Amino acid sequence: DAKTTQPTSMDCAEGRAANLPCNHSTISGNEYVYWYRQIHSQGPQYIIHGLKNNETNEMASLIITEDRKSSTLILPHATLRDTAVYYCIVRVDDTNAGKSTFGDGTTLTVKP
Amino acid sequence: DTGVSQNPRHKITKRGQNVTFRCDPISEHNRLYWYRQTLGQGPEFLTYFQNEAQLEKSRLLSDRFSAERPKGSFSTLEIQRTEQGDSAMYLCASSLRGLWETQYFGPGTRLLVL
Numbered sequence: 001d002a003k004t005t006q007p008t009s010m011d012c013a014e015g016r017a018a019n020l021p022c023n024h025s026t027i028s029g030n031e032y033v034y035w036y037r038q039i040h041s042q043g044p045q046y047i048i049h050g051l052k053n054n055e056t057n058e059m060a061s062l063i064i065t066e067d068r069k070s071s072t073l074i075l076p077h078a079t080l081r082d083t084a085v086y087y088c089i090v091r092v093d094d095t096n097a098g099k100s101t102f103g104d105g106t107t108l109t110v111k112p
Numbered sequence: 113d114t115g116v117s118q119n120p121r122h123k124i125t126k127r128g129q130n131v132t133f134r135c136d137p138i139s140e141h142n143r144l145y146w147y148r149q150t151l152g153q154g155p156e157f158l159t160y161f162q163n164e165a166q167l168e169k170s171r172l173l174s175d176r177f178s179a180e181r182p183k184g185s186f187s188t189l190e191i192q193r194t195e196q197g198d199s200a201m202y203l204c205a206s207s208l209r210g211l212w213e214t215q216y217f218g219p220g221t222r223l224l225v226l
Binding site: 034036043046049087099100102103105 | 170205
């Protein structure tokens with residue numbers, strides 16, 4: 001699986017959009033971008049994933065650049081409960097896929 | 113759907129003792145994963161099962177670690193002769209094999225070896 005690079009930490013004001021970047025310059029054509037988050041003392045929680053098109057669900061939006069070398073997770077209206085560590089992962093998504101390789105993630109702090 | 117559950121949630125043990133953790137995946141999920149997470153780091157993959165077959169093991173999984181999933185449902189992770197370096201959060205995740213595979217994580221078991 002390709003390696004990802006994320007900033008160590010970010011701050012965001014409550015109610016504003018949080019934009020979390022991820023670089024994955026060595027991504028392969030069959031690798032998907034996944035985002036998880038981990039709130040303190042809990043297990044990671046799936047947020048969203050995509051291949052090359054932008055994706056949106058009830059939690060967030062995922063913007064993937066045309067060359068697929070980077071992506072941005074957008075939380076449109078951040079709340080205090082969005083304070084967490086956010087992990088960007090790239091992995092092959094086929095019937096033989098197994099593990100996910102996590103980096104150290106971005107610690108997002110949402111401030112009042 | 114009650115989610116992935118893990119027991120116990122916390123375990124304190126003395127160095128040299130054996131410990132066993134249990135993971136109950138989401139009922140229809142045929143894949144089960146174990147990860148280890150130390151403070152300030154992301155989860156590190158240990159091993160995974162498809163049904164009862166253990167398909168991959170990390171080099172992190174030393175001879176003292178063994179995992180089983182005897183009937184393709186719940187799984188156990190045993191650590192023999194624990195060492196202080198084994199202190200970590202042990203996370204279990206499950207997924208349904210196929211495209212768009214998403215892993216759902218349990219709350220973890222926090223192990224402290226004294």
